[in-house]
Amino acid sequence: MKNNINISGLSEYVHEVLDCPTQAKVNYGVEVDWLSGTKTKATVKNMNLGDQKLVRNFTFEIDEPNQLLGLNTNPTPQEYLMAGVAGCMAVTFVAGATLLGITIESLKIEIEGQLDLCGFLGLESTQPTGFKEFTCNIHVNGNGTKEQYEVLRNRVMNHSPNFSSLVSGVKMNPEIIIKT
Amino acid sequence: MDIKDDTWFKDLKRKRVSGPEINGNSYRNYGESTKCVHAGQYDDPNTNAIGTPIFQNSTFYLNDSVYKAIEEGSTRDSFIYSRYGNPSQWAVQEKISSIENAESSIVFSSGMAAISSTILALIEKGAHIVTSRDLYGGTYNLLYEDLQKYGISVSFVDMTNIKEIEESINPKTKLLYFESLSNPLLKFAPIPSLVKLAKENGCRLVIDNTFLTPYNLKVLDLGVDIVINSATKYLGGHSDLIAGTISGSRKLIDQIWPQMLKNGGSLDPHACFLLERSLKTLSLRMRTHNDNALELAHFFQNREEIKKVYYPGMDSHPQYDLINHLTDGKFSGMISFEIIGGDKMALRLLKELKLAKEATSLGGVESLISLPFNTSQASLTKNQKKSIGINEGLIRLSVGIEDIEDLKYDFEQAFNKIFNNN
Ligand SMILES: Cc1ncc(COP(=O)(O)O)c(C=O)c1O
Numbered sequence: 001m002k003n004n005i006n007i008s009g010l011s012e013y014v015h016e017v018l019d020c021p022t023q024a025k026v027n028y029g030v031e032v033d034w035l036s037g038t039k040t041k042a043t044v045k046n047m048n049l050g051d052q053k054l055v056r057n058f059t060f061e062i063d064e065p066n067q068l069l070g071l072n073t074n075p076t077p078q079e080y081l082m083a084g085v086a087g088c089m090a091v092t093f094v095a096g097a098t099l100l101g102i103t104i105e106s107l108k109i110e111i112e113g114q115l116d117l118c119g120f121l122g123l124e125s126t127q128p129t130g131f132k133e134f135t136c137n138i139h140v141n142g143n144g145t146k147e148q149y150e151v152l153r154n155r156v157m158n159h160s161p162n163f164s165s166l167v168s169g170v171k172m173n174p175e176i177i178i179k180t
Numbered sequence: 181m182d183i184k185d186d187t188w189f190k191d192l193k194r195k196r197v198s199g200p201e202i203n204g205n206s207y208r209n210y211g212e213s214t215k216c217v218h219a220g221q222y223d224d225p226n227t228n229a230i231g232t233p234i235f236q237n238s239t240f241y242l243n244d245s246v247y248k249a250i251e252e253g254s255t256r257d258s259f260i261y262s263r264y265g266n267p268s269q270w271a272v273q274e275k276i277s278s279i280e281n282a283e284s285s286i287v288f289s290s291g292m293a294a295i296s297s298t299i300l301a302l303i304e305k306g307a308h309i310v311t312s313r314d315l316y317g318g319t320y321n322l323l324y325e326d327l328q329k330y331g332i333s334v335s336f337v338d339m340t341n342i343k344e345i346e347e348s349i350n351p352k353t354k355l356l357y358f359e360s361l362s363n364p365l366l367k368f369a370p371i372p373s374l375v376k377l378a379k380e381n382g383c384r385l386v387i388d389n390t391f392l393t394p395y396n397l398k399v400l401d402l403g404v405d406i407v408i409n410s411a412t413k414y415l416g417g418h419s420d421l422i423a424g425t426i427s428g429s430r431k432l433i434d435q436i437w438p439q440m441l442k443n444g445g446s447l448d449p450h451a452c453f454l455l456e457r458s459l460k461t462l463s464l465r466m467r468t469h470n471d472n473a474l475e476l477a478h479f480f481q482n483r484e485e486i487k488k489v490y491y492p493g494m495d496s497h498p499q500y501d502l503i504n505h506l507t508d509g510k511f512s513g514m515i516s517f518e519i520i521g522g523d524k525m526a527l528r529l530l531k532e533l534k535l536a537k538e539a540t541s542l543g544g545v546e547s548l549i550s551l552p553f554n555t556s557q558a559s560l561t562k563n564q565k566k567s568i569g570i571n572e573g574l575i576r577l578s579v580g581i582e583d584i585e586d587l588k589y590d591f592e593q594a595f596n597k598i599f600n601n602n
Contacts, residue, residue: 011189
């Protein structure tokens with residue numbers, strides 16, 4: 001299979017969704033438990049894909065560097081956020097390349113960004129609390145043309161779910177549930 | 181750029197279709213016997229020979245369309261290599277799909293190959309399976325010895341107790357796995373309730389329908405996701421073949437197919453020929469198995485040498501009404517019964533029978549008879565046997581298609597011999 005992407009299967013899925021739009025609905029969830037200090041542990045919840053339950057059995061830990069009160073045992077929440085976006089962009093890019101008949105030899109997506117911790121610290125600042133901007137480089141090697149890769153970049157910006165969540169924003173309103 | 185500027189996945193053309201089919205002869209709208217005879221058969225257009233040839237080849241010429249299939253991932257629809265697919269497999273698979281009312285089927289080199297590939301393909305890391313305590317030994321061993329070893333948890337429950345089944349389902353439960361009729365006590369899996377539970381919990385329901393066969397009950401029509409048969413039994417029907425089948429939606433069977441490629445266990449073309457040929461008489465044979473077993477069960481019921489008869493077609497069976505309703509009075513050819521005098525008398529009976537052959541397995545044209553205590557349930561302790569209801573003197577009979585009067589006479593003379601000489 002080109003790029004190890006099953007484009008026939010993807011095509012069949014497109015038509016399955018056309019026949020039955022609920023097959024496109026995917027539910028995700030994570031739970032993050034505080035361990036101690038800056039350390040937390042994420043457990044992935046079951047996914048639902050259409051009418052199907054997908055059992056997920058994955059956990060990972062999150063930490064902060066020593067300089068930010070942590071033990072530096074694991075990536076930070078910011079790094080997971082960036083990796084989640086880059087991973088999603090990579091899938092979208094490679095599947096799209098396969099659609100165009102391009103064989104990818106290598107692909108690396110680089111994301112960087114600067115936080116101004118004044119927001120976190122509550123200090124007076126003109127800067128937002130979150131990232132204002134990510135820079136992103138897509139390093140690609142394959143038999144596509146520059147033009148095609150530019151088209152793919154635009155497709156990723158339109159069709160990558162995590163890219164889209166990040167740039168369009170996701171509504172979120174945490175509720176407090178007191179454990180007794 | 182040679183592509184329309186907004187071309188994306190939505191513009192892909194390939195749709196999922198049933199099959200793969202060698203020439204689309206499914207006979208969907210015909211009766212059972214017609215499907216058995218005709219569906220799937222590939223008549224060679226070059227020679228006009230009637231009947232699917234045995235395509236005894238391991239590999240096929242490569243060409244542009246095959247390379248394209250490899251590139252796009254649609255290899256299940258091409259002939260490339262006989263583990264992936266072979267015309268002899270496709271023909272018999274199409275017949276099986278027709279008989280099961282399925283979109284797609286795969287034939288395997290044994291029932292266990294079908295079972296292991298299906299279960300491995302449908303579970304995920306950390307998943308949980310709910311199944312029966314009364315399970316064919318090979319399946320039990322796979323679940324108990326191997327899957328637990330790899331971190332898959334399995335609950336073994338009373339297959340007739342829907343409340344216990346429901347209570348054993350948890351958020352990690354991915355698969356409900358049951359046999360429609362159990363060995364040797366012929367307990368029935370309450371399939372409509374299981375379908376409902378599977379839907380409510382987002383699980384897949386897999387039914388091993390070996391003891392009933394699609395002639396007696398089409399479990400896919402009831403909403404079961406995958407049906408499995410050990411085709412070694414009734415589908416093969418002549419005790420001369422080891423094979424297995426799975427059938428279901430094209431989507432799910434496509435999910436299991438890559439597992440078959442990895443596990444191995446594809447069916448050899450010559451065995452495909454035997455299976456396809458056998459299936460032509462499936463209806464004919466099952467009618468006789470059903471009739472003979474029903475009559476023999478009543479014959480046993482009236483014999484004073486016999487303490488208890490287990491047969492789904494008798495109203496003494498606790499689930500008679502449900503089975504009768506679902507199968508429309510077709511109960512298959514398996515009977516179990518307890519003889520007075522325990523295992524000792526059971527062993528003597530087997531020696532005195534002239535027609536029923538003392539052998540394990542089932543579903544052949546000849547009657548086969550065996551004792552669970554020293555065959556299928558030999559590894560269980562006395563207490564384990566008791567807990568699933570296997571008592572002293574239990575005999576399992578696979579009723580063949582011999583003349584019923586001969587079968588009755590055979591048992592009559594054997595009973596007379598062992599009880600008069602006591
Ligand atoms: C109910 C049932 N399922 C599966 C199997 C396994 O089938 P095979 O022997 O073809 O591997 C058997 C075989 O004895 C069986 O009785």
